[in-house]
């Protein structure tokens with residue numbers, strides 16, 4: 001007999017999970033419950049007067065193939081776009097410095113550009129060189145990203161190069177951020193080569209070889225769609241709906257009940273929906289309430305998420321002067337700014353902006369601060385403009401600006417995170433048959449990672465439902 005599965009949340013994790021269920025079992029009935037009036041969750045593209053503006057995530061890492069594979073399958077193969085490459089910068093010590101060529105997330109692999117950069121002092125460079133002779137760092141299960149790189153390469157490189165590049169991805173203080181949950185490959189390479197620099201040099205050579213297999217392919221690492229990330233969501237929604245998936249919008253689930261052979265979902269209007277299997281893909285702040293009585297979920301109560309906002313400024317090109325030729329910059333936390341990064345979107349993604357205009361996108365909000373909560377949109381725009389005026393010159397007002405608040409949107413993966421997650425997942429498997437929970441609060445936050453986690457959860461669920 002065909003089974004019916006509920007998915008809670010129509011973000012990228014929930015939607016792609018529905019896609020995978022239908023691919024394997026078209027006969028299976030699937031309903032997605034979504035609290036808001038739209039699909040996509042954090043993904044939100046704003047289209048206006050020739051602009052294509054991302055208000056949440058901006059793009060995805062192209063080498064994580066799973067998202068591209070789905071895109072092609074749902075008819076978006078011709079819409080794929082790769083970012084324009086160009087110089088990226090780091091704002092530190094009140095100045096923009098080019099990121100030294102050849103570095104991988106701040107770890108030097110080429111000696112020449114590293115020796116030439118003024119971002120790191122001669123002493124800092126000397127200290128980084130110690131990495132070549134240092135034995136592997138012994139760790140029990142995990143170590144913070146900060147501690148690992150401070151020990152290998154020194155404080156100066158960590159604070160001025162690595163932290164601005166890595167910290168922003170996870171919205172977590174670098175000295176709390178779990179290495180093994182975020183960048184375990186660095187530890188692997190360090191152990192393999194006895195040096196991080198040597199390991200990363202090898203990594204770079206591998207990537208170069210890979211590129212040589214596809215001569216003429218674009219150099220950029222990131223992918224997008226000609227009409228924005230939302231076209232992925234729109235096409236995926238169309239695809240799954242045509243396969244019979246029902247999406248119930250404006251249906252916030254407030255409680256779930258485990259029955260002998262099914263799960264009951266209760267929404268705010270006290271409607272009860274009964275399903276054989278259940279997949280939860282909401283942020284942990286939501287689902288933790290449904291497992292209030294289960295101490296195994298206590299970890300999620302202490303797991304914080306950082307609130308950020310993306311701030312978009314659209315200028316007429318005559319109203320802005322940018323002497324830097326590049327795609328954007330990240331900011332060292334030692335700098336005195338509220339923004340953490342800025343993309344010169346017009347340069348990185350030319351399709352996003354009409355001729356004669358300039359689009360800039362900044363991120364504001366750091367772990368532990370309340371700048372996003374404490375200010376109105378107008379105040380946030382003015383803070384962002386003040387910060388940006390240290391790096392570029394405004395000659396007039398923007399044509400328009402948008403502030404998109406994303407409260408508690410970046411789950412903080414602190415030291416020990418992945419072990420806790422593994423044990424919670426094992427507990428869920430044992431205690432809640434035919435139920436899985438996944439999404440950005442679990443193993444990784446990137447869009448293709450969310451898709452991959454959705455696929456893994458679906459595979460397990462299908463197995464258990466004996467489909």
Ligand SMILES: Cc1cc2nc3c(=O)[nH]c(=O)nc-3n(C[C@H](O)[C@H](O)[C@H](O)COP(=O)(O)OP(=O)(O)OC[C@H]3O[C@@H](n4cnc5c(N)ncnc54)[C@H](O)[C@@H]3O)c2cc1C
Nearest residue numbers: 009011012013035041042057058059253439440445446447
């Ligand atoms: C500012 C920012 C920039 C980012 N940039 C990038 C980037 O450039 N590239 C990249 O790869 N990743 C990026 N990320 C990460 C990525 O966007 C997220 O990890 C990913 O979108 C999470 O998807 P999800 O489906 O797991 O969760 P969500 O997108 O949060 O979706 C969860 C869904 O559940 C719904 N929901 C919540 N509660 C209920 C309820 N009670 N009942 C029913 N439905 C409910 C929500 O409305 C939502 O639609 C960024 C994240 C942020 C915050």
